[in-house]
Amino acid sequence: MTRGQAGAAGARAEPVGLAEYNWQAHSVLVVDDEEGMRNFLERTLARRCGMVQSAADAEHAAALMARLHFDLLILDIALPGKSGIEWLHELREHGYTGDVILVTAFADMETAIDALRGGASDFILKPFRVDQILNSIKRCFERAGLARENFVLRRELAGLAADPTGLVGHSPAIEQLRAMVRRIGQMPSTVLLLGESGTGKEVVARALHQTSPRAQRPFVPVNCAAIASELIESELFGHVKGAFTGATESRNGLFYYAHGGTLFLDEISELPLPMQTRLLRVLEERKLRPVGSEREVPVDVRIIAASNRDLATEVRAGRFREDLYYRLAVVDVALPPLRARPEDIPDLMRHFMGQFSTQLGVAPLPLSHEVVSRLTAYPWPGNVRELRNYVERSLILGCFPPEPHAGGHAPLLAAEDDLELSLAEVERRHIERVTAACDGNKTEAARRLGVSRKTLERKFADWAAEAEYAARRAERRA
Template sequence: MQQESATTMAAAEAGEFNWQAHSVLIVDDEEGMRNFLERTLKRRCGMVEAAADIVQAEALMARLHFDLLILDIALPGKSGIQWLHELREHGFAGDVILITAFADMDTAIGALRGGASDFILKPFRVDQILNSIKRCFERAGLARENFVLRRELAERSSDLLGLIGHSPAIQQLRGLIRRVGQMPSTVLLLGESGSGKEVVARALHQMSPRAQRPFVPLNCAAIASELIESELFGHVKGAFTGASETRNGLFYYAHGGTLFLDEISELPLAMQTRLLRVLEERKLRPVGSEREVPVDVRIIAASNRDLAAEVAAGRFRQDLYFRLAVVELRIPALRERVEDIPDLVQHFMTLLSAQLGVAPLALSHELVTRLAAYAWPGNVRELRNLVERSLILGGFPTAMLAAAQREPVAPAELDLTLEEVEKRHILRVVEACGGNKAEAARRLGVSRKTLDRKFAEWGERQPGDEPVRGVTPA
């Protein structure tokens, strides 16, 4: 075996590739080869373990996660190729490099057909095995990035909510993002639905040292409670009914980057406990698995509810709240930065007209004044929806302009709380939609689930309220 030169080491470690983010299991009954590979890789990779046979290897894999196996073909009891077939049948998705001193073309073809990532003959050079390992790690990284890109394309709507504007509130928020983004700390974003929490989370990610790694968003309110653990942590084949194959969770795809947990107040209490454990130990256990997987992920969480009040009500764990709220940022509602409305309308008009293939609409001073006078309970998302509908219809409809004109405030209404004003507006929109809550939610720029929760909360606090005229459970 050749000695490893300083030049080889420098070449293998050049560039932006992060060896420390990966784990390797070496399986070889030849002690010299096993020790050589272990010594070589421990200087680079985050975790390296070695086994002399498949029994030892299976014991290690039962409790630890490995991104890559370096597997000798000629092993006592069972060949490496036979074990490779078994691993693939049981859902192991990691890379496998097969090594052997005795092989012919048929063996090589059988190895690659069995799911091997590479096939190397002994004796090999140091740079030969290092380049093969690096290619495996880079392929795994590309698979993660492709998964993230597919999710981003499927959730493009949030990309349109840019941090547009020049108001003092937005300028102050930008300053905080520049400062907080560079820190590794967990961040909690608080703000109303549609105010742009995901945009702020993306900006924090772009300002961080993790900017070149994945940003993975998840709306906790959009996933059924019985599926959220599998969505985050992944599962092994056969873990539950319908788990026909092993599946990685979002923590896996966010490895080295940022995981954004929106509407985190919607997490069930049991899941809050599991998430807290992952944040504290930096390890997770896929559903149905006995092994722990190390994770390197920055968490940014967001909620449109007052999490301190949720803790007091027993709906959110206090220890998780403190763990998430290392840094707490509040996102201003659109009504708190009305001077940004002209910039936002122009931004959405330019962006959406190009996407829809229609000409932009003219913006009059009267229109902008009326839009600035509206309360915008759906915030920036509602404004974007209004611009998109107007482009599709070829103009801002009269009814829409009327809705954007603030009605004179009666003296008695000056004593109303913001919550009461919100309730009155939502009820008016629902009634205007003939009781169709799905349509009302769309017009308000919120989810149907959010609207249902509002009605449930009002029912709990004001059981004597009369039903809204014409409201049906659409």
């Protein structure tokens, strides 16, 4: 029986207590020269993890790691050429921080100590049981998850301590907005936020709540445009049992859940006129009546409303009540579009990369002067929301696309069969398309992609090495 067969022997019994864990969010690279062991681990993990790859030696494992992200390495110590421990030392020296489980059939105390000094997360002897390796993997995933959560929490707490508004940027426009938020956040007055779609009205509403005496109470956002007109009254005020067809039980409204805190009414211009009348009455009397009830309920809620339309124009057109407009616009705040504060784009990109790199489990991309210059020249019709989506897409692709996708711009991938591709293949095809469009000029292609020529050369070299490795494997199998 080979070492691989010995390890696979434990595959007959399904481990207990692991089924409820979410494995799909993780990726694993198996590095072992035993084909039987590689196949066993691939079969065991492929139906659990989001992605599983394997390599027979450190050289080809490094090629895979150069273009794919792995949350965990399962690394055999006895590899041809460079040993697993030698490669682990190199990985740590070059900044790799992921978990590594070392496995071996031949171990002594000195080897175990060397493995731990090299930064191994666990050390397992072959042959091992399925539940043994799965529990070790699960511990690594959970530990990494806790580390990410702690990083995000520390970052958020540090940000709140430095700036409770949470607004990102240092342009004159954002500094003026930050000062206004600090001032009016302390006041109980109703606030009306005006600005184009995607300028961050909910972010400013949360900042106003966070800097108010109500900060420890609920913040309840409501998108008025997303609720059917016949349901909006029930959603906001609640209803009693039997108030209308389908009201089989009483239900509290969003005003109830926001009691003592802040209710953010986004896209308030979409409220039907009859509902505008009822909202005005609640704001003036500080009481509401659930649908179907004769009883009035007192409410203690601060209202922050927002619209991407000019409400004064809506009033003149008869689509918005004038008295409600003046009741809401005790303080009105105009949010600047992103094109009016392009100097904030690098700060916003770093902010979003910090968020998405943790969520996606990838490293942030370097922001070169060339990339920043190109993106600050773009008009960003979708404002901060468009920039946020662009950063997320860039992290997924592993590079900054030459032009953000917005109205009037061609999408990065138009072919229907591209929907079936892996993220790695999407990145490869996009790079190859851009390089072909530059007639093979890699310097120009790198400029358009927002990466260095060295990075582009490395990717092409990795793909060539991977193709050569696949060809050799095919020859051996033949």
